[in-house]
């Protein structure tokens with residue numbers, strides 16, 4: 049006989065209130081990230097960085113609950129509470145992702161009260177609140193032995209001039225050394241008035257920081273007397289924090305975030321979807337805002353007959369050439385699919401273009417015999433021509449469509465080259481309009497290209513009707529190319545290359561972009 053202790057089945061889920069941190073997705077806690085990785089439902093806010101949703105399993109349900117911006121699902125607080133309860137009651141693991149810290153002006157407690165009332169299990173994970181982040185990222189220590197020993201977090205949400213306020217401005221004005229005000233941009237005139245009226249010096253320094261810790265961060269500085277004008281002139285809108293106190297003076301020494309070399313620059317990275325981009329990470333490290341466009345989609349070819357035939361008689365080849373990581377990956381995929389392993393290549397000499405390609409090859413236990421100094425197909429051809437290639441059979445697994453310089457140079461020297469397509473580049477349908485708008489309004493600073501096919505596919509993406517339109521779209525933007533072949537392709541479209549590193553590596557390209565702006569800044573005085 050079976051024992052049945054709980055009938056009917058009432059397994060309920062659990063709700064995790066997770067602080068997303070202030071904006072930079074790197075500022076979420078490890079605990080928060082772990083919970084996102086295990087979520088079945090995520091209810092997220094306007095202020096939580098959408099990049100964090102990348103941690104959520106693909107089959108989880110994502111619900112935008114932003115109370116801001118009037119999106120499709122603009123929930124009321126009651127609506128959000130209901131949502132959490134309903135999903136938990138269906139036995140789901142729910143993450144409620146909130147900007148900053150859930151318990152600092154986040155209405156976290158209200159959501160929990162509802163969960164408690166419904167008997168639903170919950171947990172709370174703190175987050176970096178935007179006040180400390182804004183201060184830190186604006187170069188302002190909110191406490192400092194020499195200036196202040198106390199700090200107050202205040203909401204500016206309620207109108208300070210209304211008759212009965214929940215905030216004792218008269219005590220706060222001189223009672224707290226540093227005052228950090230959330231949600232205070234609209235009520236800033238009333239706030240500064242109150243603080244001055246209740247005895248805080250009009251000369252007290254004030255900073256206002258918008259979108260703290262993100263590439264869009266903007267900060268302005270003034271005094272209690274001037275900050276309203278400063279904010280109005282700079283057109284600072286929410287979300288922003290107001291920091292009042294002598295510590296603001298330290299910004300001139302400590303400011304670090306906005307001083308990074310590429311801060312405030314918006315840079316487009318055109319990359320293949322499959323290749324993790326070092327470029328993005330390195331540009332962000334220098335402070336840039338990176339817009340990633342997956343311009344190339346790598347797909348297998350439909351027809352492997354050429355490569356299969358070559359593999360079947362691999363012993364008759366003297367050289368095997370790889371000019372890209374993708375060529376290596378897709379060649380070996382086919383080799384393995386045919387039931388072979390790397391030992392099949394024991395007797396053949398192997399040459400590659402580029403260190404990254406050589407690295408990839410090492411993953412298959414193979415060290416290239418030839419890695420020319422010049423990281424181009426042409427460089428490889430020149431190096432090969434120094435050996436005796438006449439009459440040699442050379443196998444070149446590569447993209448369906450690619451630059452013909454290498455095989456042509458080798459054929460001219462009397463080699464028998466087999467071009468074996470193992471993958472193809474497919475431009476995906478892209479966010480054309482958004483990109484074109486940004487180019488036209490001049491809000492993109494740099495386009496980066498790491499191969500000829502990224503150029504071709506990027507141009508396919510923006511889809512200019514003719515040369516005139518192409519120039520209208522791209523004339524204001526700075527163009528960076530990783531190496532001479534890529535640069536050549538750009539010029540073939542009648543565009544000019546502004547930045548090109550001496551060595552053809554990602555980090556050299558990033559350094560070249562940094563140097564470009566350093567020079568520009570110097571010239572601007």
Ligand code: SAH
Pocket residue numbers: 070071095146147148149150151152153154176177178179182229230231232257258259260261286287288289
């Ligand atoms: N729970 C959140 C605060 C929510 S109240 C936290 O702990 O940070 C919303 C207010 O927070 C905004 O009006 C703004 O004043 C502030 N805020 C949130 N994120 C911000 C950011 N990245 N930069 C500046 N202010 C921010």
